[in-house]
Amino acid sequence: xxxxxxxxxxxxxxxxxxxxxxxxxxxxxxxxxxxxxxxxxxxxxxxxxxxxxxxxxxxxxxxxxxxxxxxxxxxxxxxxxxxxxxxxxxxxxxxxxxxxxxxxxxxxxxxxxxxxxxxxxxxxxxxxxxxxxxxxxxxxxxxxxxxxxxxxxxxxxxxxxxxxxxxxxxxxxxxxxxxxxxxxxxxxxxxxxxxxxxxxxxxxxxxxxxxxxxxxxxxxxxxxxxxxxxxxxxxxxxxxxxxxxxxxxxxxxxxxxxxxxxxxxxxxxxxxxxxxxxxxxxxxxxxxxxxxxxxxxxxxxxxxxxxxxxxxxxxxxxxxxxxxxxxxxxxxxxxxxxxxxxxxxxxxxxxxxx
Amino acid sequence: xxxxxxxxxxxxxxxxxxxxxxxxxxxxxxxxxxxxxxxxxxxxxxxxxxxxxxxxxxxxxxxxxxxxxxxxxxxxxxxxxxxxxxxxxxxxxxxxxxxxxxxxxxxxxxxxxxxxxxxxxxxxxxxxxxxxxxxxxxxxxxxxxxxxxxxxxxxxxxxxxxxxxxxxxxxxxxxxxxxxxxxxxxxxxxxxxxxxxxxxxxxxxxxxxxxxxxxxxxxxxxxxxxxxxxxxxxxxxxxxxxxxxxxxxxxxxxxxxxxxxxxxxxxxxxxxxxxxxxxxxxxxxxxxxxxxxxxxxxxxxxxxxxxxxxxxxxxxxxxxxxxxxxxxxxxxxxxxxxxxxxxxxxxxxxxxxxxxxxxxxxxxxxxxxxxxxxxxxxxxxxxxxxxxxxxxxxxxx
Numbered sequence: 001x002x003x004x005x006x007x008x009x010x011x012x013x014x015x016x017x018x019x020x021x022x023x024x025x026x027x028x029x030x031x032x033x034x035x036x037x038x039x040x041x042x043x044x045x046x047x048x049x050x051x052x053x054x055x056x057x058x059x060x061x062x063x064x065x066x067x068x069x070x071x072x073x074x075x076x077x078x079x080x081x082x083x084x085x086x087x088x089x090x091x092x093x094x095x096x097x098x099x100x101x102x103x104x105x106x107x108x109x110x111x112x113x114x115x116x117x118x119x120x121x122x123x124x125x126x127x128x129x130x131x132x133x134x135x136x137x138x139x140x141x142x143x144x145x146x147x148x149x150x151x152x153x154x155x156x157x158x159x160x161x162x163x164x165x166x167x168x169x170x171x172x173x174x175x176x177x178x179x180x181x182x183x184x185x186x187x188x189x190x191x192x193x194x195x196x197x198x199x200x201x202x203x204x205x206x207x208x209x210x211x212x213x214x215x216x217x218x219x220x221x222x223x224x225x226x227x228x229x230x231x232x233x234x235x236x237x238x239x240x241x242x243x244x245x246x247x248x249x250x251x252x253x254x255x256x257x258x259x260x261x262x263x264x265x266x267x268x269x270x271x272x273x274x275x276x277x278x279x280x281x282x283x284x285x286x287x288x289x290x291x292x293x294x295x296x297x298x299x300x301x302x303x304x305x306x307x308x309x310x311x312x313x314x315x316x317x318x319x320x321x322x323x324x325x326x327x328x329x330x331x332x333x334x335x336x337x338x339x340x341x342x343x344x345x346x347x348x349x350x351x352x353x354x
Numbered sequence: 355x356x357x358x359x360x361x362x363x364x365x366x367x368x369x370x371x372x373x374x375x376x377x378x379x380x381x382x383x384x385x386x387x388x389x390x391x392x393x394x395x396x397x398x399x400x401x402x403x404x405x406x407x408x409x410x411x412x413x414x415x416x417x418x419x420x421x422x423x424x425x426x427x428x429x430x431x432x433x434x435x436x437x438x439x440x441x442x443x444x445x446x447x448x449x450x451x452x453x454x455x456x457x458x459x460x461x462x463x464x465x466x467x468x469x470x471x472x473x474x475x476x477x478x479x480x481x482x483x484x485x486x487x488x489x490x491x492x493x494x495x496x497x498x499x500x501x502x503x504x505x506x507x508x509x510x511x512x513x514x515x516x517x518x519x520x521x522x523x524x525x526x527x528x529x530x531x532x533x534x535x536x537x538x539x540x541x542x543x544x545x546x547x548x549x550x551x552x553x554x555x556x557x558x559x560x561x562x563x564x565x566x567x568x569x570x571x572x573x574x575x576x577x578x579x580x581x582x583x584x585x586x587x588x589x590x591x592x593x594x595x596x597x598x599x600x601x602x603x604x605x606x607x608x609x610x611x612x613x614x615x616x617x618x619x620x621x622x623x624x625x626x627x628x629x630x631x632x633x634x635x636x637x638x639x640x641x642x643x644x645x646x647x648x649x650x651x652x653x654x655x656x657x658x659x660x661x662x663x664x665x666x667x668x669x670x671x672x673x674x675x676x677x678x679x680x681x682x683x684x685x686x687x688x689x690x691x692x693x694x695x696x697x698x699x700x701x702x703x704x705x706x707x708x709x710x711x712x713x714x715x716x717x718x719x720x721x722x723x724x725x726x727x728x729x730x731x732x733x734x735x736x737x738x739x740x741x742x743x744x745x746x747x748x749x750x751x
Contacts, residue, residue: 059476180742277371281737
């Protein structure tokens with residue numbers, strides 16, 4: 001909502017009230033601008049605008065919502081005991097749950113990044129290779145053990161950056177493990193004939209080796225919903241889908257989920273046992289495996305993952321998650337929207353070989 | 355090709371088949387668990403328990419109703435149960451700064467020495483749903499906004515296919531007595547040990563088996579792939595049952611010519627059955643002797659400890675039946691069954707935990723044919739957990 005719209009909306013109000021524009025500045029350099037109504041606290045206005053700022057008691061006691069006034073004028077009610085000393089208030093600190101803005105515009109500095117508004121902070125950490133499992137000739141599953149001291153939490157669909165040991169190259173991989181697998185991260189990596197990470201995994205990686213990591217990263221995240229889900233994955237793009245399935249399985253009521261998993265040929269196909277097992281412990285899951293060159297493979301359909309999507313797979317309220325190479329993503333988006341899925345309900349993450 | 359840092363066996367591929375179960379190191383959230391025995395909590399008494407990392411204080415109001423509330427004062431996080439204080443009915447007061455909560459709503463009702471504090475009625479702690487029957491106060495533990503399912507979905511099923519079936523825990527004529535103790539070991543290893551048809555060697559020389567001259571085979575060989583029955587009752591219990599009562603299902607093993615050991619005992623009792631139930635309990639029918647039963651619950655405390663519940667049940671309504679049951683319990687079932695016999699199971703679980711904790715046993719165990727029943731349980735339990743308890747500590751190194 002813009003300032004102009006807010007003023008327009010208030011025109012009919014007899015006691016014409018003011019709307020003030022407040023900028024919230026975060027440590028990652030990002031900012032959010034919100035409209036604060038007359039008499040409204042900054043915290044309440046932020047909440048109304050959909051920004052979940054750090055806060056707890058909301059009565060001025062706990063100090064969680066403390067921020068620093070950068071520009072403008074803003075005050076907390078007089079004669080109330082709060083957790084801030086007089087000197088701290090004079091120095092610009094304010095509790096946003098108590099603070100009302102006096103000037104037409106104001107700016108506050110928060111001491112955390114915007115990632116806190118939506119999810120978990122990105123951290124740098126090291127992890128140990130616990131296990132390397134070759135799932136096919138070209139795909140390896142990398143299981144990592146994260147030290148307990150690392151407070152790593154992520155949302156299904158997000159990824160980590162991994163530094164290729166002995167180089168300055170970083171590569172990004174989506175978590176295949178679930179949000180709840182304490183201290184464990186799993187990734188699926190397509191190993192190419194050449195490439196920094198491919199060379200490392202093929203020739204040097206050993207259980208026990210240490211990797212430098214950064215994560216979680218990414219806005220491709222699952223929203224908990226009981227609407228029907230369509231997941232479309234190409235190759236190792238199935239990784240974030242596995243993490244998402246772990247979460248969808250616990251949604252009540254559990255939605256129907258169709259996972260379309262595409263590979264080129266049988267020699268490159270992997271995780272068939274795993275997907276079969278997942279259907280056994282998640283009765284609402286249907287898996288359709290698509291091979292462009294099916295040969296004599298059993299239990300698969302011929303085609304790429306978009307071609308094998310049928311009109312009846314999609315309902316008007318379906319929500320779709322896509323992960324795979326760029327060509328697959330754009331084809332799947334067009335097809336899903338053509339079948340009536342709202343563009344805002346098609347979420348995608350594309351990847352490139354590395 | 356798999357490389358592992360700790361390879362002994364290689365169960366990594368198998369463990370995929372029941373992934374959610376392997377993830378449930380802290381236990382399944384959003385289930386009913388036994389909290390305390392009824393006799394442990396008097397009116398205005400407070401007993402602290404921990405379930406899946408949730409610290410919970412159980413108390414009782416003047417009408418006799420049991421309540422469960424977070425056992426962490428919101429103020430400085432101390433446990434309310436450390437020094438029970440209930441000055442008014444349906445309240446609990448923290449012994450430190452006097453934060454006083456309504457036990458039904460969790461609302462901060464007053465602060466003893468700061469009655470005008472702004473926080474009063476503006477803060478709350480969380481509460482947990484309770485039920486009470488069979489001499490036990492049950493607590494639903496999980497997400498606060500979870501739509502609480504009926505408790506019978508989390509109990510062993512009601513047996514209906516046998517005459518003189520052992521009582522269901524909700525039956526009104528149940529007589530139930532038992533103990534609970536905190537043990538080292540993950541809740542899953544405890545549950546599996548209870549169900550495991552392959553572990554009879556542990557009990558070969560136990561007092562109760564020798565005293566009763568009870569025929570105890572060395573093992574039970576499954577003859578069919580459905581010898582362990584998967585039970586999935588719509589809107590009811592989910593579990594697996596070793597159908598020892600069906601002669602076509604199992605062949606008892608009494609001797610092994612490669613080693614000099616033979617099964618002991620000559621008295622064949624009424625066939626007993628063992629079944630395991632989500633979220634983590636056991637029902638043993640016709641044990642320790644016919645027409646009696648034993649229920650066990652393995653309640654996760656954290657990822658390496660569980661509360662072990664051992665309950666003997668029988669049917670009766672008269673004072674005389676109750677007295678006779680209490681006598682047999684004190685002088686027979688408890689010392690020979692719950693203590694001597696089950697202590698051998700405890701030894702086994704603690705020994706297993708060490709490997710699973712330090713050497714990633716879930717991926718490195720080496721399963722055999724005799725584990726069919728345990729694997730069936732794992733797959734079944736993977737399907738029906740309603741959520742996972744989270745590791746609650748800020749720093750756990």
